[in-house]
Amino acid sequence: MSDSGSKSLTKANRSLDDGVSGLISRIQLPHGAGRMIVLLVGIFAIFSILNPRVFLNPVNLENIGVGAPEIGLIALAMMLTMLTGGIDLSIVAIANFSAITVSSLYTAVSVAQGQAAAEGLTIVFLLAGIGVGALLGLVNGVLISVVGVTPILTTLGTMQLFNGLALVWTGGVTISGAPSALSGIGTATLASIPVLFVILILAAALLALVIDRTPVGRKIQLQGANPIAARYSGISSRKTLMLTYGLSGVLGGVAGLVFLARNPSASADYGSSYVLLAIVIAVLGGTNPNGGVATVFGVILATLTLQVVSSGFTAMRLSAYEYSIAQGVLLIAVMIVDQLTFRRRRRRALPLSSETVAVQTQKAHEEKTR
Amino acid sequence: MSTEQPTLEVRDIVKTYGGVRALGGVSLRLLPGEVHCLAGENGSGKSTLIKIISGVERPDSGDIVIGGESHPYVSPSDAIRAGVQVIYQDFSLFPNLTAAENIAMLTELADRRKLSSRRRIRATAERIVADLGLRLDLDADVEHLSVADRQLIAICRALVGEARVLIMDEPTTALTHSEVERLFGIVRRLQARGVAIVFVSHKLDEVLDISQHVTVLRNGEVVSSGEASGYTGRSIAKAMTGRDVNEDRHVDDLPESAEPLLIVDSLGRKDAFEDVSFALRKGEILGITGLLGSGRTEIAEALFGVHPADSGSVTLDGTPRRIHSISDAVEAGIGYVPEDRLTQGLFLDKSIADNMVAASLSSYRGKALLLDRGRIGRSMADLFQRLRIKAPNAKAPVRSLSGGNAQRVVIAKWLDRKPSVLMLNGPTVGVDIGSKEEIFTILREQAAAGMGIVVISDDIPELVTSCHRVLIVRAGRIVAEMTGSDIAVDAIQERMTA
Numbered sequence: 001m002s003d004s005g006s007k008s009l010t011k012a013n014r015s016l017d018d019g020v021s022g023l024i025s026r027i028q029l030p031h032g033a034g035r036m037i038v039l040l041v042g043i044f045a046i047f048s049i050l051n052p053r054v055f056l057n058p059v060n061l062e063n064i065g066v067g068a069p070e071i072g073l074i075a076l077a078m079m080l081t082m083l084t085g086g087i088d089l090s091i092v093a094i095a096n097f098s099a100i101t102v103s104s105l106y107t108a109v110s111v112a113q114g115q116a117a118a119e120g121l122t123i124v125f126l127l128a129g130i131g132v133g134a135l136l137g138l139v140n141g142v143l144i145s146v147v148g149v150t151p152i153l154t155t156l157g158t159m160q161l162f163n164g165l166a167l168v169w170t171g172g173v174t175i176s177g178a179p180s181a182l183s184g185i186g187t188a189t190l191a192s193i194p195v196l197f198v199i200l201i202l203a204a205a206l207l208a209l210v211i212d213r214t215p216v217g218r219k220i221q222l223q224g225a226n227p228i229a230a231r232y233s234g235i236s237s238r239k240t241l242m243l244t245y246g247l248s249g250v251l252g253g254v255a256g257l258v259f260l261a262r263n264p265s266a267s268a269d270y271g272s273s274y275v276l277l278a279i280v281i282a283v284l285g286g287t288n289p290n291g292g293v294a295t296v297f298g299v300i301l302a303t304l305t306l307q308v309v310s311s312g313f314t315a316m317r318l319s320a321y322e323y324s325i326a327q328g329v330l331l332i333a334v335m336i337v338d339q340l341t342f343r344r345r346r347r348r349a350l351p352l353s354s355e356t357v358a359v360q361t362q363k364a365h366e367e368k369t370r
Numbered sequence: 371m372s373t374e375q376p377t378l379e380v381r382d383i384v385k386t387y388g389g390v391r392a393l394g395g396v397s398l399r400l401l402p403g404e405v406h407c408l409a410g411e412n413g414s415g416k417s418t419l420i421k422i423i424s425g426v427e428r429p430d431s432g433d434i435v436i437g438g439e440s441h442p443y444v445s446p447s448d449a450i451r452a453g454v455q456v457i458y459q460d461f462s463l464f465p466n467l468t469a470a471e472n473i474a475m476l477t478e479l480a481d482r483r484k485l486s487s488r489r490r491i492r493a494t495a496e497r498i499v500a501d502l503g504l505r506l507d508l509d510a511d512v513e514h515l516s517v518a519d520r521q522l523i524a525i526c527r528a529l530v531g532e533a534r535v536l537i538m539d540e541p542t543t544a545l546t547h548s549e550v551e552r553l554f555g556i557v558r559r560l561q562a563r564g565v566a567i568v569f570v571s572h573k574l575d576e577v578l579d580i581s582q583h584v585t586v587l588r589n590g591e592v593v594s595s596g597e598a599s600g601y602t603g604r605s606i607a608k609a610m611t612g613r614d615v616n617e618d619r620h621v622d623d624l625p626e627s628a629e630p631l632l633i634v635d636s637l638g639r640k641d642a643f644e645d646v647s648f649a650l651r652k653g654e655i656l657g658i659t660g661l662l663g664s665g666r667t668e669i670a671e672a673l674f675g676v677h678p679a680d681s682g683s684v685t686l687d688g689t690p691r692r693i694h695s696i697s698d699a700v701e702a703g704i705g706y707v708p709e710d711r712l713t714q715g716l717f718l719d720k721s722i723a724d725n726m727v728a729a730s731l732s733s734y735r736g737k738a739l740l741l742d743r744g745r746i747g748r749s750m751a752d753l754f755q756r757l758r759i760k761a762p763n764a765k766a767p768v769r770s771l772s773g774g775n776a777q778r779v780v781i782a783k784w785l786d787r788k789p790s791v792l793m794l795n796g797p798t799v800g801v802d803i804g805s806k807e808e809i810f811t812i813l814r815e816q817a818a819a820g821m822g823i824v825v826i827s828d829d830i831p832e833l834v835t836s837c838h839r840v841l842i843v844r845a846g847r848i849v850a851e852m853t854g855s856d857i858a859v860d861a862i863q864e865r866m867t868a
Contacts, residue, residue: 213740215731222728225717232676232714233729233783234700292719 035334036285036301043305047312054315062194064307066186069200070095070258072303074274075281076207077251079299082282083211084224084244085291086144086151091252092274093162094136098129098256099266100166100175107177122179129260130253136162137249138242145241159275166268178264186261196258200300203254208296210247220244224291280331281306306330375438377402377566378423378454378535383432385418385590392418393590395432400535400566405557407577407598408570410587411610416570419587420537424456425449453534457541461524465513470495472512473526498526502556517663518549525556536560537568542576546661547867554580574603586610619857620810621655622818624838628652631822632704632791634673637682642668643846646682650791650822655813657833658826660843661866667709669843670793670826674706675699687790700729705784707777707794709826715780716768723750723764726782733787753782757812774805781812792816793824798832810836830859842866 047055054060074091081088102125109118136158143154188195211217216239222230223240231237260266283289284305285298306327313323376399385393393415400406410416421427423434425446433440436452444452463472474494478486495508504522512520521541528536542550557567557580571577577584584601586594586609594609628651638644643665650656660666672679675696684691684702691702699706708714717725727734727746734749736742754764757778761771768779777797784792794813798806810832817823827833833840840857842850842865850865 209740213743215735215741218724218727218731218741222717222720222724225720226713228713229715229717230728231696232706232708234696235728236695236697292717 033286033295033298033301035337036298036305039330039334040301040305040308043312044308047308047315050312051315055312060311060315062189062192064304064311065194065197066262067310068303068307069194069196070255070262070271071274071277071281071307072200072300073203073251073255073258074271075278075285075299075303076204076296077248077255078278079282079285079287079294079296080207080211080220080251081151081244081248082224082279082287082289083291083294084220084241085227085289086241086244087155087279087289088137088140088245088248088252089152089155089275090136090140090159090162091155091248091255091278092271093159093166094133094249094252095256095259096266096268096270097136097162097166098133098253099260099270100170100256100268101132102126102129102179102182102257102260103175103177103266104169106179107175110177119179119181122181125179126182126257129257130250133249133251133253133256134246135249137246137252140249141242141245144245145238163268170266170268172268174265174267174270176265178260178266182257182261183264186258186264196261199254199258200303203251204296204300207247207251211294211296216240216243221292224288224293226292277306277327280327284331284334374401376400376435377437378452379435380419380423381433381435383419383422383429383434385415385422385427385429391590393422393429396587396590396592398585398592400568401583402534402564402566403561404583405561405567405569405581406583406585407581408568408585408587409574409577409606409610414587414610415590416587417539418590420456420539420568420570423449423535423537424454450531453532454537455528455531455533455535456537457521457524457528457539459540461520463512463520463523463527466511468509468511469506469515469519469523470508472523473498473508473530476527477530494530495526498530502526502529502559504556518545518552521545521553522556529560533565535566535568537570539570541569542571542573550576550867574606577606578603588612618835619855620814620835621838622814624651624654628654631687633685635683635685637669637672637679637684639668639672639677639679639681642672642677643843644681646843646848648841648848648851650824652820652822653817654838655817655823655825655836657837657840658824658843659828659830659833659840659862659866662828664843664866665846666826666828666843667795668846670706670795670824673699674704674793676706700787700789703790705729705787705789705792707780707784707792707797709795709799711773711777711780711800715783716776718769719767721765721767722754722759722761722771722779723747725768725779726750726753726764726786729783730787749786753786757782757785758808772802772805773800774802774809777801777805777809778812781809785816789821791822791824793826795826796829797825797827798829806832830862833857833862834859 074095077091078088105125105128106118109121140155140158143149143158144151185195190198211220219230219235219240220243222233222235223237227237230240256266259270281302282294282299285295285300285302287294287299309326309330310323313319313326378400379398381397382395383393383397384391384395396415396419398406398419408416408419418427422429422443425444425448428443433442434444435441436444441448464475467475470492474491475486477494478491492508499506499508502525504526506519506522506526507515512523515523541553545553557569560567569577569581578598578601581598584594584596584598584606585592586606588610593612630649631652631654632650634649635647637646646669648656658666658669668677671677673684673693675693675698678694684693686702686704691698693699693702712718717728723746727750731741734741734746736745750764759771759775759778759782761775768776771779781794797809801809813823813825813836825833825837834857837857838853840852840862841848842852842862844866852861
């Protein structure tokens with residue numbers, strides 16, 4: 001039990017807290033996207049000042065544009081599953097499976113019928129890669145929505161499964177060979193913008209359209225916002241989740257094509273650090289891990305931010321280890337800011353229990369009748 | 371006021387939540403051996419006051435006096451040490467533990483025992499059960515026990531320690547007449563032992579049977595307080611609401627020609643309800659009532675496919691329907707406003723418009739599979755106005771709405787789908803009086819336009835005021851049907867508990 005001394009101390013504490021978070025919320029722009037713009041511009045400026053000769057070099061800038069798409073596509077898939085309150089840990093394994101499928105098909109046809117025949121079937125191979133991605137995504141979807149295993153365990157299991165199958169298939173070695181049109185895309189530019197980057201932007205725009213402007217996209221959002229209320233609104237979680245993980249698989253499939261276009265080779269253990277990085281990007285981009293909130297724009301900005309940090313570190317001759325420290329610091333810093341603003345907002349707004357709601361309405365009613 | 375030393379006293383307690391005052395200077399004296407009735411509507415501040423006394427919430431100002439010593443607030447462990455025990459409406463028991471474990475486990479923990487002993491637990495439980503002269507199967511898992519038995523377990527648990535103040539929140543809601551009598555017997559025994567008892571209830575006649583002192587809260591203030599002998603049920607009700615209670619019926623005549631819309635024939639689900647048959651006509655408002663656990667909610671949830679029935683048949687508009695899932699029900703044209711608005715009905719962080727369109731998204735598909743945002747905007751604006759939702763605009767998040775407005779959003783969600791039958795479970799729980807009336811006005815309008823409406827509620831006066839017919843459910847069966855002028859509060863209450 002307290003005396004008046006500790007009471008005033010709490011009060012002082014509270015006002016200090018208010019001051020700090022007030023300051024932070026004034027710097028903050030609304031939503032994940034606004035925050036990421038500030039962060040991206042800021043970090044870009046810092047590296048430009050620290051080492052302008054290397055960092056602002058067109059080759060470096062192009063590297064950012066070429067490096068961003070593969071992780072960006074994976075982060076978009078991650079965001080989509082997190083929007084429903086789930087997660088897809090198998091997404092990189094799916095991407096590798098897609099890349100290996102395309103490369104193997106291409107090599108097999110080249111050997112059997114000559115390279116010209118293989119080049120002629122490029123479109124078929126690419127569709128096969130995306131199709132494999134969709135199929136593996138649907139495996140996740142079935143396990144999660146029909147069998148009812150939690151997303152994190154399902155995709156942990158399928159990550160191991162897909163990855164293991166890919167290892168067995170390739171014998172654990174990096175396989176080379178990709179349709180020349182695809183590897184051409186890997187180095188092509190459009191008005192000095194890498195084509196791969198254009199692909200990322202197109203995929204992002206399409207995904208944004210699906211999420212915001214189609215019935216099923218809205219259902220995905222509602223499923224994540226409150227699965228129980230979604231159920232009571234007649235929304236079939238089975239269909240919604242099936243589609244979500246299928247779509248995530250498609251994005252993984254496309255990411256696999258980008259892997260192959262860039263390198264141009266495929267292996268079962270390519271991009272092994274991408275799973276956690278994709279989660280970092282999705283959350284930085286304003287995705288609520290509990291579901292219901294995510295913006296494609298925010299995720300694209302977060303992808304660019306981390307790519308800028310990565311290439312900036314390279315320009316500063318810092319190692320991959322230090323880059324990983326930076327990722328962690330960025331994520332934690334953004335989470336702290338989020339918590340402070342959330343706490344502030346909550347203190348200002350009414351905590352919503354039925355009791356307080358009732359209090360509120362009754363007051364309003366009293367005032368009206370008075 | 372008595373000069374006797376109170377067991378616990380609160381003085382001038384003020385508590386605000388985010389600028390809204392839940393308690394505005396409330397004082398209360400709890401005397402040993404006295405049953406103190408705390409009455410008030412939803413949102414009057416009863417729960418907040420209990421939370422402050424039990425240490426769950428801290429007051430902004432005021433004093434809590436225990437045993438002559440004054441404190442600005444108490445912590446939950448302070449409260450327990452001072453002998454304050456609360457039995458909440460849901461009893462907060464562990465369903466997977468036995469009765470004995472539920473009764474004694476917390477004391478085992480409080481005694482900081484490293485190892486718990488089955489024998490000691492059993493002995494503690496037996497002692498208190500014998501003490502109160504109860505009959506309880508101590509080895510049964512709580513989840514298999516009746517509501518009344520669970521309540522007895524909660525009481526036993528509260529009394530294992532040296533309880534000096536016992537607060538009971540709506541203890542009789544789920545009990546039958548004879549069970550209530552048994553509970554009152556126990557309360558009188560506790561009284562004789564000098565325990566100060568707070569009885570929170572909205573069953574006013576019952577409260578007057580058992581209490582010596584009455585305090586009525588309204589809008590966070592004590593509007594009336596005094597000896598129980600000075601009150602009648604009606605005078606307490608008036609103090610609670612600030613006006614005379616109106617039980618006049620306000621029901622439009624149903625034309626003789628009104629066709630049956632929903633025909634339910636010998637519907638049943640194992641361990642929930644059986645042989646439920648009724649017909650709902652076009653334009654009819656049908657009430658279904660019963661005690662908590664009687665099966666009233668289960669029947670509604672079976673019709674909506676949440677927990678489908680396993681026998682019987684449902685015919686809607688002349689077509690037999692198999693309802694195995696919520697999608698089946700929605701497809702068939704049934705809408706359901708669920709009991710737990712906050713978790714089952716609303717997407718709290720989404721906007722009003724997003725919530726209202728949630729059940730009918732697919733019908734707004736326009737060009738190239740995209741949603742026709744113009745059409746959505748127009749429908750939502752129309753609903754927003756028709757249901758008189760009080761918010762700056764339809765973009766406001768639902769979290770910011772009051773109970774009454776939030777409920778209108780859930781209703782709007784279904785109206786946008788134009789169902790032929792709309793079922794509402796506890797439509798006015800946590801809703802202020804003004805909104806209550808407006809919600810029923812909306813339902814009457816919909817009924818007049820030909821919709822069939824089913825209201826599941828334990829707010830009997832509101833059923834009396836608005837329903838063409840009332841079905842009473844007891845132990846999973848429809849035990850009575852009342853029509854027209856037969857519908858009256860007393861008659862319904864009698865059949866519910868009989």
